[in-house]
Amino acid sequence: MKKLLLFLLFVMLLNAKSLVHITPPPISKATIAHYLKIINSIRSHTQDCGIYGVKPPAPPLKWNYNLYKAAYEHSRDMAMNSFLEHWGSGTKYDLTGKIYGASDHFLRAKANGYWHNNYIGENILFGNYHFSPELVMKLFVEHDEHCPNMMNKRFKDVGVAFYYNPKTGREYWTVLLGVHHVKRYKY
Numbered sequence: 071m072k073k074l075l076l077f078l079l080f081v082m083l084l085n086a087k088s089l090v091h092i093t094p095p096p097i098s099k100a101t102i103a104h105y106l107k108i109i110n111s112i113r114s115h116t117q118d119c120g121i122y123g124v125k126p127p128a129p130p131l132k133w134n135y136n137l138y139k140a141a142y143e144h145s146r147d148m149a150m151n152s153f154l155e156h157w158g159s160g161t162k163y164d165l166t167g168k169i170y171g172a173s174d175h176f177l178r179a180k181a182n183g184y185w186h187n188n189y190i191g192e193n194i195l196f197g198n199y200h201f202s203p204e205l206v207m208k209l210f211v212e213h214d215e216h217c218p219n220m221m222n223k224r225f226k227d228v229g230v231a232f233y234y235n236p237k238t239g240r241e242y243w244t245v246l247l248g249v250h251h252v253k254r255y256k257y
Contacts, residue, residue: 092165094142094231102133105230108207109220109245117221120214125221134248136183137229140166141244144178144194145233148242152235154196175246184227184248191219191247196240203230206243224249 110130117125147163148154158164158173166173166181173181175192184190193216195206210216219225225247232243 092139092143092146094139097138105203106131106133106228108203109228109230112207112211112220117211117217119217119221122214122218125218126223128221128223128225131225131228131247134184134227134229134250137179137227137246137248138231139229140175140178140182140184141229141246142231142233143182144173144175144192144246145231145242145244148194148196148244149233149235149238149240152238152240154194154242156192156194179246179248184250187248187250189224189249191222191225193219193245193247194243196242198239199241200234201232201241201243206232206245210245219245219247222247226250 113128113130115127119125143165144158147159147161147165150163151159151161153159156174158167158178160167160172164173166178169181170177175190176187179187179190193210195201195209201209207220211220227248227250229246230243232241234241
């Protein structure tokens with residue numbers, strides 16, 4: 071019993087800095103399936119990642135709702151503050167930054183419930199017109215810096231989100247990829 075109480079206390083402390091602080095718009099199973107079809111099709115073929123070399127096919131990814139929430143948070147933050155960067159803005163839209171004092175893709179994933187992660191990749195993009203998911207993923211795999219994330223065999227999970235700011239006419243996309251390594255404990 072004592073071990074169980076200690077374990078529960080540990081879990082509560084671990085989750086203390088994790089908040090579900092924004093609810094992204096609902097995403098349909100069809101949209102998720104469409105995103106996964108595009109990404110996994112890219113990953114199923116050898117890709118030339120420019121200065122990072124040719125990458126062999128990689129296993130398919132699975133959708134992760136927590137990564138979707140983190141991706142949406144960052145897309146919204148970038149769109150509302152008109153910037154493109156892996157760090158959060160430090161404004162009221164940088165919700166993870168309010169928790170941790172700063173935010174990056176690791177902290178956003180953690181703050182949105184993607185715990186026990188030790189390896190996160192993030193691809194970001196913006197433009198002045200509506201991108202199709204096909205175009206977004208094509209641009210990522212054709213970019214030397216983003217292609218290695220798309221083709222990384224270690225990644226198992228993915229979340230994709232975009233946010234459109236009608237005031238600026240710009241759309242911001244975020245793709246988060248993760249390993250979701252779950253630590254095992256002996257009792």
